[in-house]
Amino acid sequence: MQxxxxxxxxxxxxxxxxxxxxxxxxxxxxxxxxRLRAGTLYTALERLREDGLIEAExxxxxDSRLRRxxxxxxxxxxxxxxxxxxxxxxxxxxxxxxxxxxxxxx
Amino acid sequence: xxxxxxxxxxxxxxYPDWFRREHEDEMVAVLxxxxxxxxxxxxxxEAVNLIWNAVCMRLSxxxxxxxxxxxxxxxxxxxxxxxxxxxxxxxxxxxxxMRAAISAADPRFTLAQWHAVLASQITPAMVATVVAAxxxxxxxxxxxxxWRWSKVAFGxxxxxxxxxxxxDLGQGVAAIAPAAVAVSGAVWLTAFATVTLFLxxxxxxxxxxxxxxxxRVIR
Numbered sequence: 001m002q003x004x005x006x007x008x009x010x011x012x013x014x015x016x017x018x019x020x021x022x023x024x025x026x027x028x029x030x031x032x033x034x035r036l037r038a039g040t041l042y043t044a045l046e047r048l049r050e051d052g053l054i055e056a057e058x059x060x061x062x063d064s065r066l067r068r069x070x071x072x073x074x075x076x077x078x079x080x081x082x083x084x085x086x087x088x089x090x091x092x093x094x095x096x097x098x099x100x101x102x103x104x105x106x
Numbered sequence: 107x108x109x110x111x112x113x114x115x116x117x118x119x120x121y122p123d124w125f126r127r128e129h130e131d132e133m134v135a136v137l138x139x140x141x142x143x144x145x146x147x148x149x150x151x152e153a154v155n156l157i158w159n160a161v162c163m164r165l166s167x168x169x170x171x172x173x174x175x176x177x178x179x180x181x182x183x184x185x186x187x188x189x190x191x192x193x194x195x196x197x198x199x200x201x202x203x204m205r206a207a208i209s210a211a212d213p214r215f216t217l218a219q220w221h222a223v224l225a226s227q228i229t230p231a232m233v234a235t236v237v238a239a240x241x242x243x244x245x246x247x248x249x250x251x252x253w254r255w256s257k258v259a260f261g262x263x264x265x266x267x268x269x270x271x272x273x274d275l276g277q278g279v280a281a282i283a284p285a286a287v288a289v290s291g292a293v294w295l296t297a298f299a300t301v302t303l304f305l306x307x308x309x310x311x312x313x314x315x316x317x318x319x320x321x322r323v324i325r
Contacts, residue, residue, distance in 0.1 A: 019136040037152055038136045039159030042129050046163075061323045065135035068319075 001083050004044045007034055009053065009072065009080040016057040016071035019045075045070065053079055109146050111138060117153060120160035122252035164251060176250065182300045183246035186293060190239035193289040197232055200283050204228070207282045238267075238293075257304045264297045 004026075011017060011025035023036050036044075048054045053076030057069040072080065107115075114137045118130050137152065148156070201224075208223070209215045241263060249256040271287075271294050274280070280287045 019132055020139040023136065023140065037155040038133050038140070039152075039155040039157075041136070042125075042133055043159045043162060046125070046128075056319055058320045058322070061321070063324075065138075066131040067135060068132050 001079075002044075003034065004036060004040055005048060006080075006083060007036075008041070008044050008048065009076060009083075012054060012070060012072045013077070013080060016069040018060075018067040018069050022070070048076070052076070110141060110148070113146075113148050114138070114156075117148060117156040117160075120157060121163055124252060125163050164253075179300050179303045180246045180250050182296055182303065183242050183249065186296045186300070187239045187242035187246070189289060189293045189296060190235045190242060193286060193293060194232055194235040194239075196286045196289050197228065197235070197283065200285055201228070204283050211281075234270075260297075260304070261301060264301050267294055267297050 007026045007029055008022055010029055011022045017025060019038070019041060023038075023041060026034055026036050045054065052073055054070050055073050057071040059069070060067045111134055114134055115130070118126060118133060121130075137148070140152075141148075205220055208220070245256060245260050245263065249260070271290050274287055274290065
């Protein structure tokens with residue numbers, strides 16, 4: 001899974017959000033490292049919908065501008081959990097090996 | 107509409123039609139929300155990102171054009187191309203019988219006249235079937251990639267096919283080369299089925315995203 005897709009799913013994990021909300025949330029989650037642009041976000045949203053991982057929840061017209069709220073589907077939730085567990089396991093393995101290497105170097 | 111919104115919409119016009127129907131208004135809102143108060147033009151990074159993603163959207167084969175009837179029409183277009191090649195084979199195989207049919211109708215028909223008919227009518231007809239097969243495949247590709255004018259262009263192509271078939275029938279080609287005319291008829295029926303599919307999908311073009319979504323207006 002590409003990082004943009006992973007971060008978009010993470011932004012939606014706690015509840016539904018609209019496009020601009022996702023952009024701000026992704027910036028926050030990544031500590032300001034990833035700033036999604038609109039073109040990238042909507043390409044990712046379209047791909048995630050095709051894969052059945054997200055869906056639209058509701059729409060609002062605010063100041064005569066359309067806002068669509070997106071949410072995870074049950075499949076999306078499962079997929080994010082699996083992906084996050086995998087990343088966690090990889091990270092743990094990496095840290096363990098690094099510690100091991102430091103131990104033998106002494 | 108502000109100058110900035112107009113500029114964003116010009117960039118969004120690069121996206122395929124179906125994508126704009128789904129997301130344009132929403133993307134404009136997001137782009138404007140992310141812009142500075144006095145900004146009059148899209149930033150270069152934003153513009154490049156929009157252009158790049160529009161190109162990606164146009165090049166990726168679209169699985170999601172809402173009504174989900176892209177595939178059947180593409181298969182019909184492949185069938186059309188195959189039938190054109192079948193027509194080419196049929197013309198080639200029936201050259202002898204065509205000459206015999208013309209000679210039977212006109213006993214004074216000479217070899218030189220036959221060569222003239224070959225050069226002026228039959229060879230161009232064979233070239234036309236090859237060109238048409240290429241056009242069918244081109245339409246299949248364009249339609250699969252969400253080219254916004256594919257349906258209109260195919261409509262024109264259908265008009266030309268109809269005219270060609272009627273002209274053949276009017277000139278009595280059916281009496282000389284019945285098999286070739288039968289295959290041309292099958293080609294026409296395939297094109298007719300494709301156009302019918304387009305019209306049906308236009309009537310029920312619905313969004314893939316919002317099926318009866320709740321909508322709230324907040325001022």
